Amino acid sequence: MVLFLIKRLVGLVLTLxxxxxxxxxxxxxxxxxxxxxxMGVSATPESVAALRAELGLDRxxxxxxxxxxxxxFTGQLGLSYTYRVPVAGLIAERLAVTxxxxxxxxxxxxxxxxxxGTLAAAHAHRRADLIIMGMTQxxxxxxxxxxxxxxxxxxxxxxxxxxxxxxxxxxADPMLASRALLLPAIALALPQAASLARITRSTMLExxxxxxxxxxxxxxLSRSQTIRRHALRNALIPVLTILGxxxxxxxxxxxxxxxxxxxxxxxxxxxxxxGGHDLILIKSLVLFYVATAILVNGAVDLAYGLAxxxxxxxxx
Amino acid sequence: xLSLRDLSVxxxxxxxxxxxxxxxxxxxTLGLVGESGSGKxxxxxxxxxxxxxxxxxxxxxxxxxxxxLGLADADLCRLRGRAMAMIFQEPMTALNPxxxxxxxxxxxLVLHGLMAPRAAREEAxxxxxxxxxxxxxxxxxxxxxxxxxxxxxxxxxxMAIACRPALLIADEPTSAxxxxxxxxxxALLREIRDETGMAMIFISHDLSVIHAMAxxxxxxxxxxxxxxxxxxxxxxxxxxxxxxxxIAAIPRGSAHTERLRPIPGQVxxxxxxxxxxxxxxxxxxxxxxxxxxxxxxxxxLTALHCxxxxxxxx
Numbered sequence: 001m002v003l004f005l006i007k008r009l010v011g012l013v014l015t016l017x018x019x020x021x022x023x024x025x026x027x028x029x030x031x032x033x034x035x036x037x038x039m040g041v042s043a044t045p046e047s048v049a050a051l052r053a054e055l056g057l058d059r060x061x062x063x064x065x066x067x068x069x070x071x072x073f074t075g076q077l078g079l080s081y082t083y084r085v086p087v088a089g090l091i092a093e094r095l096a097v098t099x100x101x102x103x104x105x106x107x108x109x110x111x112x113x114x115x116x117g118t119l120a121a122a123h124a125h126r127r128a129d130l131i132i133m134g135m136t137q138x139x140x141x142x143x144x145x146x147x148x149x150x151x152x153x154x155x156x157x158x159x160x161x162x163x164x165x166x167x168x169x170x171x172a173d174p175m176l177a178s179r180a181l182l183l184p185a186i187a188l189a190l191p192q193a194a195s196l197a198r199i200t201r202s203t204m205l206e207x208x209x210x211x212x213x214x215x216x217x218x219x220x221l222s223r224s225q226t227i228r229r230h231a232l233r234n235a236l237i238p239v240l241t242i243l244g245x246x247x248x249x250x251x252x253x254x255x256x257x258x259x260x261x262x263x264x265x266x267x268x269x270x271x272x273x274x275g276g277h278d279l280i281l282i283k284s285l286v287l288f289y290v291a292t293a294i295l296v297n298g299a300v301d302l303a304y305g306l307a308x309x310x311x312x313x314x315x316x
Numbered sequence: 317x318l319s320l321r322d323l324s325v326x327x328x329x330x331x332x333x334x335x336x337x338x339x340x341x342x343x344x345t346l347g348l349v350g351e352s353g354s355g356k357x358x359x360x361x362x363x364x365x366x367x368x369x370x371x372x373x374x375x376x377x378x379x380x381x382x383x384x385l386g387l388a389d390a391d392l393c394r395l396r397g398r399a400m401a402m403i404f405q406e407p408m409t410a411l412n413p414x415x416x417x418x419x420x421x422x423x424x425l426v427l428h429g430l431m432a433p434r435a436a437r438e439e440a441x442x443x444x445x446x447x448x449x450x451x452x453x454x455x456x457x458x459x460x461x462x463x464x465x466x467x468x469x470x471x472x473x474x475m476a477i478a479c480r481p482a483l484l485i486a487d488e489p490t491s492a493x494x495x496x497x498x499x500x501x502x503a504l505l506r507e508i509r510d511e512t513g514m515a516m517i518f519i520s521h522d523l524s525v526i527h528a529m530a531x532x533x534x535x536x537x538x539x540x541x542x543x544x545x546x547x548x549x550x551x552x553x554x555x556x557x558x559x560x561x562x563i564a565a566i567p568r569g570s571a572h573t574e575r576l577r578p579i580p581g582q583v584x585x586x587x588x589x590x591x592x593x594x595x596x597x598x599x600x601x602x603x604x605x606x607x608x609x610x611x612x613x614x615x616x617l618t619a620l621h622c623x624x625x626x627x628x629x630x
Binding site for chain 2: 210211212214215216217218219220221222223225229230233234237307308309310
């Protein structure tokens, strides 16, 4: 078990290092001098050179790469060119929006996806199944941003139940802040819930044809008891893998949805950083996204062992 | 206690089991013999009310006087596991891989309102001891993949007898096991049957297993009961050409001097059965009448469906 964990951990670190290297190299090769961008068109070559020196851009690439990596441990990720504040603080501040948003969306997606998928499997090839599967087709086909705008039109502008966008901050009014996250979370959860429902339906159908389901029925369990007590956990083991992969799509979705709803989150920061050629901010942000995706998938691997006793190692 | 009258099962209008009638008394064991695809398992599943989707049963199944066919699933659920229980062929796949063995054995006791969860847990350990699982307290917390095939089948038996059913259906319970284990499991089933006085339907393709277990034997072929009667007569003095062929095909001790006599031809596809006797195409006595009209039930020493067979006198 310990050996297994160490292997996974080494794998994680190597993947992250490789990702960091690729991000760094791509941004090195891209044209555009950040110092020149910051100074504007009227800057003299001398003042640009001075700024380059101040930002450390004149030092060799290898040294800057190592310094950047070290920054992830010390929290010294440098100054954002455009915001003129430390990158680490900027990311931390924006996480207060993106983390709750992603978790809320993930929760909604799992709750609706698994429930609807199970319902569809239980009524396979009958009306409820056809309706649910039709809805999931629609959910997969509708783009996030369009659905977000639709939600705003109906629930914010039409009915006036929820705010149309913006974020008041947690400190001012936590209730108001959570309300501001609800519509974006729904927009974000829609395609995830749709694909989870489809996957759950197919793994559930497969599970329901297993011998131990018949054993459970022979014991006297009703169909729905059998699904809840015997089938669900088995059916969700493969769904877990997909969930890990989907989390990356969910993160990508936050970039779009935060912009639609004008939420000051990580995704919006990334778009602004790209717009402002804020290279130091971009590379740290991108690496942060990569790290999150890799860590979530690592966590899924571990969760496997909890869900499936056959994968637990080192037990008699 | 169990009484079947003209039980038929069909799939999309095609018969897979035809007009099966039988009676079973408490403590009695009926052996269902037949090749694969003869309708043995379909009979068992029809009794449990667990036929796969698309299969329709007709006729009558009475358990302790109550008609089971046409009963709502909720009512059948009260009987399954409680009044009648079933052991399946594949111990490898018939247990839920993510639940502990003890929990799976205790589940029925709680479900049928016989015990509180804690008491059921303790009863599960007692049952595991009864079926001969070593170190039952620890094994109860094990998962199916941590048990050997024989141990899993013992766990299946513990699960089936937990609620002391009046009828136990064992569908090829030893076919997936090594021969030495087979003997142990059969002995265990006999012991439990004699202890509890439950009736048993024992399904096997193996005549020697049926001989060891059953008071009466019923030979199925192509969904039709070919011959039925006391096991010693069905196996010792069979009248039906199919049963005779089946017994002639058993390898005997003197393998060097005697040639095996396989039955020529193949088991008919259940979806394309002739209207008459399903064995007609492979039978030495078979003629045009056999293939066209279903043979009537005739009774001598044993009861059989055949136009031609000479009956041994009762």
